[in-house]
Amino acid sequence: MLRLKNINTYYGQVHALRNVSLHLAKGEIVTLIGANGAGKTSLLNTLSAITPARSGEIHFQGEGIGTLPPDRIVELGISHVPEGRQVFKPLSVEDNLELGAYLRYRKKEKIAIRQDLEMIYELFPRLRERRKQMAGTLSGGEQQMLAIGRALMARPKLLLLDEPSMGLAPLVVQEIFRVIENLRREKGTTVLLVEQNAKAALALADRGYVLETGKMILEGVASELLENREVQRAYLGKEKKEIWER
Amino acid sequence: MKRDYLLFILFALLVYAVPTFFKGGYLLNVLVFMGINTMLAVALNLLLGFAGQISLGHASFFGLGAYCSGILTATYGFNPWLTMVIAAAGVGLLAFGLGFPILKLKGHYLAMATLGFGIIVYIVLNETVALTGGPSGLSGIPNLKIGTLLFDGDLKNYYLIWTFALVTMLLSINLAHSRIGRALRAIHDSEVASRVMGVNARLLKVQIFSLSAVISAVAGGLYAHTMSFISPASFGFNFSVELVTMVVIGGLGSIFGSFLGAALLTILPELLRVVQDYDIVVYGLLLIVMTMYMPKGLAGGVAACWRLLRSKKVKAVENAQG
Numbered sequence: 216m217l218r219l220k221n222i223n224t225y226y227g228q229v230h231a232l233r234n235v236s237l238h239l240a241k242g243e244i245v246t247l248i249g250a251n252g253a254g255k256t257s258l259l260n261t262l263s264a265i266t267p268a269r270s271g272e273i274h275f276q277g278e279g280i281g282t283l284p285p286d287r288i289v290e291l292g293i294s295h296v297p298e299g300r301q302v303f304k305p306l307s308v309e310d311n312l313e314l315g316a317y318l319r320y321r322k323k324e325k326i327a328i329r330q331d332l333e334m335i336y337e338l339f340p341r342l343r344e345r346r347k348q349m350a351g352t353l354s355g356g357e358q359q360m361l362a363i364g365r366a367l368m369a370r371p372k373l374l375l376l377d378e379p380s381m382g383l384a385p386l387v388v389q390e391i392f393r394v395i396e397n398l399r400r401e402k403g404t405t406v407l408l409v410e411q412n413a414k415a416a417l418a419l420a421d422r423g424y425v426l427e428t429g430k431m432i433l434e435g436v437a438s439e440l441l442e443n444r445e446v447q448r449a450y451l452g453k454e455k456k457e458i459w460e461r
Numbered sequence: 462m463k464r465d466y467l468l469f470i471l472f473a474l475l476v477y478a479v480p481t482f483f484k485g486g487y488l489l490n491v492l493v494f495m496g497i498n499t500m501l502a503v504a505l506n507l508l509l510g511f512a513g514q515i516s517l518g519h520a521s522f523f524g525l526g527a528y529c530s531g532i533l534t535a536t537y538g539f540n541p542w543l544t545m546v547i548a549a550a551g552v553g554l555l556a557f558g559l560g561f562p563i564l565k566l567k568g569h570y571l572a573m574a575t576l577g578f579g580i581i582v583y584i585v586l587n588e589t590v591a592l593t594g595g596p597s598g599l600s601g602i603p604n605l606k607i608g609t610l611l612f613d614g615d616l617k618n619y620y621l622i623w624t625f626a627l628v629t630m631l632l633s634i635n636l637a638h639s640r641i642g643r644a645l646r647a648i649h650d651s652e653v654a655s656r657v658m659g660v661n662a663r664l665l666k667v668q669i670f671s672l673s674a675v676i677s678a679v680a681g682g683l684y685a686h687t688m689s690f691i692s693p694a695s696f697g698f699n700f701s702v703e704l705v706t707m708v709v710i711g712g713l714g715s716i717f718g719s720f721l722g723a724a725l726l727t728i729l730p731e732l733l734r735v736v737q738d739y740d741i742v743v744y745g746l747l748l749i750v751m752t753m754y755m756p757k758g759l760a761g762g763v764a765a766c767w768r769l770l771r772s773k774k775v776k777a778v779e780n781a782q783g
Contacts, residue, residue: 263657265653265656265657284661285656285657285659285661286656286659286660286661289657289658289659290659294657295657297653297654297657301651301653301654302654303646303647303650303651303654303655304650305646305649305650306643306646306647306650310643310646313640313643314643314644314647314655314658314660315658317640317643317644317658317659317660318659320640365658369658369659
């Protein structure tokens with residue numbers, strides 16, 4: 216469904232992604248793990264054309280999308296839930312959600328948009344309670360739900376999630392991960408999940424990639440990565456001694 | 462949303478009723494200026510209050526509109542209505558071309574760029590004496606005319622200008638409640654997030670900048686044709702800053718707020734004539750006090766007073782019952 220080949224992305228002189236390749240099949244949940252500054256967010260920003268790649272190819276459903284602007288990417292069915300949620304704080308919850316369907320208003324889909332709004336409220340009942348409230352007054356977890364709901368309003372085929380667990384209580388993280396799983400099961404949404412919480416992410420995902428200083432160093436089935444000694448040492452918080460000097 | 466339209470209808474009725482109470486020529490003249498300032502403040506508010514993009518050069522669009530319309534009618538004898546359309550289209554195109562490079566800038570840098578543009582226009586108006594008459598101004602601009610109705614008196618001008626001002630307000634209210642209005646506020650809050658929602662932020666910023674310039678140019682044309690005399694001094698940096706002040710004092714992102722800001726800044730200098738030389742001090746103090754106690758502008762202040770009154774009323778009713 217999605218295929219990245221030899222992507223190179225720069226911030227000015229800084230080489231953020233070095234020959235990164237990745238692929239996702241339809242209906243898969245794939246996680247991308249790595250430390251701070253490894254290039255996880257850069258990869259998602261490259262995909263949604265916020266920081267376009269300088270070289271390399273991106274194919275989505277067989278179509279080359281590497282040179283398209285962000286609005287075309289959204290139109291093709293890739294929705295991005297940006298790092299740190301980025302909800303529109305002075306706007307109401309409902310306005311935020313309707314913004315998610317921004318491009319669909321042009322096609323006069325008002326009824327379908329209302330239905331989707333209801334669907335989001337079913338998914339996150341707490342958002343319905345607070346629909347008239349300013350998004351900035353929500354708790355961190357509620358803002359994350361709003362950011363996901365907002366992205367879903369575009370009816371994406373592929374959902375890009377950038378660290379949904381950031382700064383949230385473990386119980387809330389569980390709830391959000393459960394929603395992601397349900398989305399895949401009920402709607403067949405494909406998910407690319409960027410996480411620092413490697414354990415939780417690998418438990419949820421089918422496959423995983425490990426990114427280190429801009430390079431893809433490992434890929435594999437999630438359960439195998441969980442068992443991988445290098446991954447355990449670097450990302451799952453196990454001491455070197457526990458693993459290598461057993 | 463419905464409340465805004467209801468408020469607008471009441472406001473429009475009030476505007477059209479006002480001349481029956483005030484017959485005085487001087488006061489009507491002030492109200493004509495207030496109408497023009499309202500148009501300009503509403504136009505700037507679309508850019509500053511909704512999209513969150515500063516312009517310190519809006520007086521130049523006002524001036525270009527006025528001069529374009531003025532020169533074409535006074536010197537070349539065009540029909541005033543036609544020249545206003547030409548002026549609006551010309552300024553719109555100019556703003557569209559200008560917008561692409563300068564709206565890539567943000568915050569202080571955008572302020573500097575628009576400021577620079579305003580100063581360039583001001584210098585050009587002053588120096589191209591053969592065309593504009595230079596610092597001594599351009600006179601003999603004809604009044605607007607519909608059939609045999611010539612807009613020459615204060616009362617006629619009042620209705621003319623305020624009709625345009627009301628249309629501007631109605632269009633802006635519509636825009637504010639549309640998906641475009643929502644997208645503008647999204648850009649204001651986070652441009653990156655709005656772009657990943659599929660909002661073409663770059664284009665939308667340029668479009669709203671152009672729309673704002675077009676409205677300002679129309680206001681400029683109206684100004685030229687009602688005053689029949691224009692000079693560059695009315696379109697300098699000071700006036701650009703005054704426009705920003707109107708929008709901020711009135712309330713960012715509130716259409717009625719822009720009217721309140723424009724009204725206050727039009728009337729205040731007239732009222733302050735009584736304190737003579739100290740007017741500028743009182744003026745400054747008032748603005749400081751208002752920004753301190755009404756951080757959301759006059760519109761926010763009025764809304765807060767309204768809520769307070771209502772809660773008191775509810776309490777009074779409860780007390781009477783209890």
